[in-house]
Amino acid sequence: MANGKTFADEVVKALEEARGPDAAAVAAAAARNGLLTKPPGALGRLEDLAIWYGGWRGTDRPQVLAPQVIIFAGNHGVVAQGISAFPAEVTVQMVANFEAGGAAINQLAKMYGAKMDVVALELDRPTADFTQAPAMSADELDAALQAGWDAVDAGSDLLVVGEMGIGNTTAAAAIAYALFGGDAAMWAGRGTGLDDAGVARKADVIERAVSLHKGAMTSPMAVLAHVGGRELAAMAGAIARARTLGIPVILDGYICCAAASILAQSVAGALDHAVAGHKSEEAGHIKLLEALDKKPLLDLGLRLGEGSGAALAIGVLKGAVACHSGMATFAEAGVSDG
Ligand SMILES: O=C(O)c1ccc[n+]([C@@H]2O[C@H](COP(=O)([O-])O)[C@@H](O)[C@H]2O)c1
């Protein structure tokens, strides 16, 4: 770029400047919550969820009318290291399945009235094998961030980002290890179904990659470029864009949360507009959620990706918001409030 500023820099700047939720709407929603026909706190986390959502939408009686699901797909050079139970061609094959309506996420998006977009990111040009070289150049990182940024529909009122990319749990684990430390093995899980020997090989790959690039990974965005992938960068771009638009986000599994971590480690509060949809079976996910200080809404043993766990949580959010905005108050219903 002419002025030396990358799009990655601009994303971080936009996050630094982004407004928080509407404090008056939060206060009004909390006040309304206290008047509704139920014992105080009886709707548990649904109450916090509705107040949070109303704050970001700027109203004490919100509705969820236009959710958007975006699935980003990317291919990974690190598959050459034998770190997935499935071959890389499954990525492009599953993109065709998403487009034909045959994947799990198609059914869930339809079920919850969400529009679904699929963004395939240069599938015929995998990222570099990051045990040998940086996964992406600065320009490649920028292009993927921009693709995510541009994919967000400004007219939507909720965003779910999902992904498809054979090998991407290795990239997610390398990001988590580079950002949060510990040891490589604690971030290496079975992904699509590795056996114990495969998981040990994967941990070694993650260890070698992070030690190779350690000196160059001087910022979270540099971590994303060196050991990330295009669909992870695009998810980060989309989540950041949603933050600038005041669109609440439901986070999905391990890969989505690794992408989101880049933003959280770049700017404090960057994920205030996001909730964790579920806890994935991928071993490192719960540790990543703890590092992000996010409590998952669901725990269903899913390890699919595709935004599937987050899409299921659209139902929970819709339930929370329907109760909050539709219930009668004690005064309206003539119910004694103790
Ligand atoms: O979302 C998760 O937590 C999750 C956990 C395990 C696997 N996946 C999906 O499986 C693929 C990556 O697995 P792998 O073993 O190829 O790294 C990718 O397409 C993800 O959507 C997703």
Ligand SMILES: Cc1cc2nc[nH]c2cc1C
């Ligand atoms: C079949 C298949 C579907 C997926 N959806 C997300 N990740 C996936 C990985 C595989 C292997």
